[in-house]
Amino acid sequence: MTDLDLCYMTASDALQRYRDGSLSPLEATKAQLDRLDAVEPKINAFMTRDHETALSEAKASQERWAAGSPAGPLDGITVTIKDLIPMKDRPLRNGTATSDDTPCDVDAPTVARLREAGCVFLGKTTSPEYGWKGITDGPLFGFTRNPWNLAHSPGGSSGGAAASLAAGIGHLALGNDGGGSVRIPCSYSGLYGLKPTFGRVPNHPREGLFCMTSTEGPMTRSVADAALMLNTLALPDAQDWYALPHDDRDWRDTMGGGVADLKIAYAPGLGGAVVDDEVRALTDTAAQVFAELGAVVDDPGPIFEPLEGPMTPHWLAGFAAILRSIPTDKHDLLDPRFRAVASRGLSVTTEELLASIVHRDRLGTRLNQFHQEWDLLLMPTLPTAAPLVDTPYHSQGLHRWDHATPFTVPFNLTGQPGASIPCGLTRGGLPVGLQIVAAKYREDLILRASQAYEDAMPPSWPNDRVEAALGETVPPAAERYGEPVAE
DSSP states (O other), X not given: OOHXXXXXXXXXXXXXXXXXXXXXXXXXXXXXXXXXXXXXXXXXXXXXXXXXXXXXXXXHHHHHHHTTOOSSTTTTOEEEEETTSOOBTSBOOTTOTTSOOOBBSSOOHHHHHHHHTTOEEEEEEOOSGGGOSSSOEETTTEEOOBTTBTTBOOOSSSHHHHHHHHTTOOSEEEEEESSSTTHHHHHHHTOEEEEOOTTTSOOSOOOSGGGGTOEEEEEESSHHHHHHHHHHXXXXXXXXXXXXXXXXXXXXXXXXXXXXXXXXEEOTTGGGOOOOHHHHHHHHHHHHHHHHTTOEEEOOOOOOOOOHHHHHHHHHHHHHHHHHTSOGGGGGXXXXXXXXXXXXXXXXXXXXXXHHHHHHHHHHHHHHHHTTTOSEEEEESSSSSOOBTTOOTTTTTTHHHHHHSTTTHHHHHHTOOEEEEEEEEOTTSOEEEEEEEESTTOHHHHHHHHHHHHHHSOOOSSOHHHHHHXXXXXXXXXXXXXXXXXX
16 A cells, blocks of 8 residues: 555545554554645645644554554544634634734634544644635635646635645545535535534534534545544534534434435526536536436426525625724735725625525525425536636625625525535546535435445545646746736
């Protein structure tokens, strides 16, 4: 087995090898840290990393396995943590130059559960400022790049998590998703990403308008690893008063059974979205796979109207609240496009915000009724493959942003679970994802359908295209912060 094979081994396979003694956590960690050193100059995926601590954690895990007493279900499994998620003794930069290197005093609930389960932490990964957009760059750290093609973005806002995982760094990655930030980068980077039902995964602190739409979730290279990680992430924590009652199922037990008894809606034009022809062809084929596996797959007709107009005050007000929390003498340190969009939110009225909340409630009711008839809803995760790394999001207000992510945002608003699963490559070799959505609380159906699809269309890691791309010279980016590209 090569070091590259070790880097791309699934968590499930690594655990089996730890049990039978054919692999140690220290061997796996060393291979991935070497990989990190080799490719990080190309992909720029990490905010902070600490090899010494990771090796110490791996050595302690190895000793526990040798003694037959692993700390928990993920002992020795390597993981990365998104910058926006608090982690003890590591800075919480929120992707912004307005922050500093002060270490956090406590772990977020998800990080605490991963630590208790025995994980080895490789570092914290990049995010745009406050997770504000679907690509990953910012004045603090520059541009994070897609291992499939260094000229393109891995997506965002959990872009560093996706780039590192696709490059073979970490068995698992922890991201969070307030408008698609787990599913977007997984689609662009050829990974599996699950946004659980709102409240399934305890979170703290929950502050601000976006706390009602955001959840943390697993990013992995296999469906089984996502189920495995969800078992740990969804453990109870009393700090989150939004948290659902704990479901003590092993989520891996929900993956079997196939899709033959399911009624599945395929809606590639959901909410009036316009999809790239190549993406549409790939997701059409993926939907047909479900039909060939025995599911009833059909067009459900229109489900809801475009959300851009009625929901714009919600997003603007949330960004404005973030802007107000930053001292005005630091505003010049912000991404100029984030500052421009957030500034628009300063004028949102109470009436406009309440109208958005009412619209969100109606959307939730509509989708709840929809799932009385349909078990699952399929669509492209995104209308296009990965954009160029220096794509200037939000340069024309929110219009461009909403049109870039029309399929992910609705299910943050409704709190439903959704997953992105790889469904092929464009002619240019960029990954495309299919989104699988279920009613609230039905992650079991998503995992079941995802596993059936993965069995029929298995992913391939390591990947020759990624290795070829990582061997190329990093191309220049067109944008320098403070000098936005004119459009």
